[in-house]
Amino acid sequence: MPETTSPANASATQEARITAALGARSVVLVGMMGAGKSTIGRRLSLRLGMPFLDADAEIEAAAGMSIPDIFESRGEPDFRDGEARVIARLLDSGPAVLATGGGAFMRKETRDRIRDKAVSIWLKVDADIIMRRVKRRSDRPLLQTADPEATVGRLISEREPVYRQADLTIASRDVPHEKIVEECIEALHGLLCRGGAKETNDRIGVTP
Ligand code: S3P
Numbered sequence: 001m002p003e004t005t006s007p008a009n010a011s012a013t014q015e016a017r018i019t020a021a022l023g024a025r026s027v028v029l030v031g032m033m034g035a036g037k038s039t040i041g042r043r044l045s046l047r048l049g050m051p052f053l054d055a056d057a058e059i060e061a062a063a064g065m066s067i068p069d070i071f072e073s074r075g076e077p078d079f080r081d082g083e084a085r086v087i088a089r090l091l092d093s094g095p096a097v098l099a100t101g102g103g104a105f106m107r108k109e110t111r112d113r114i115r116d117k118a119v120s121i122w123l124k125v126d127a128d129i130i131m132r133r134v135k136r137r138s139d140r141p142l143l144q145t146a147d148p149e150a151t152v153g154r155l156i157s158e159r160e161p162v163y164r165q166a167d168l169t170i171a172s173r174d175v176p177h178e179k180i181v182e183e184c185i186e187a188l189h190g191l192l193c194r195g196g197a198k199e200t201n202d203r204i205g206v207t208p
Pocket of ligand 1: 031032034037056067100101139140141142
């Protein structure tokens with residue numbers, strides 16, 4: 001019988017190639033709060049057959065309290081130190097899809113670790129989408145300000161030049177999650193298995 005490749009098989013092969021090329025490395029999602037790092041990360045991990053880890057959840061488990069409570073009782077610098085330690089531990093715990101908190105990639109030591117042990121994807125998101133997604137929620141201590149919109153604008157302009165250092169950039173927007181996951185898979189495949197990410201970034205209209 002002639003061998004046929006169904007679309008489902010072809011995509012399974014693409015995912016198998018990605019995990020083989022990753023070897024011991026993880027996939028790390030970076031970007032602003034509200035970018036969908038946990039939602040997309042969880043779905044991406046299922047597609048790749050890799051465990052999913054959420055740095056914020058791990059920080060809360062390690063501290064035995066919520067992120068707002070950590071900010072309140074210990075302050076942001078202490079939270080950042082804990083965040084860097086937790087991400088270092090998670091990157092050493094074997095290949096996984098890891099969603100990081102929005103500020104994590106700003107620390108050079110964490111960026112260096114991610115570069116050594118993972119492939120990073122920046123989920124790039126516009127301010128208006130962030131505002132829509134985080135509105136009515138009080139679990140982002142950095143946004144408990146008089147003018148959260150201005151705070152988001154400031155954080156975006158401070159952080160985007162740093163997020164841009166990620167290996168891949170995918171535009172997070174209001175489309176079905178599976179579409180964003182598919183674009184992550186294609187971008188990973190392009191980078192790891194075809195030797196370049198530019199084509200994928202160009203195709204989805206994102207400037208690398
Ligand atoms: C933060 C983002 C949050 C959390 C903390 C600080 C930030 O994570 O780590 O509130 O500095 O942008 P998410 O990006 O998952 O919301």
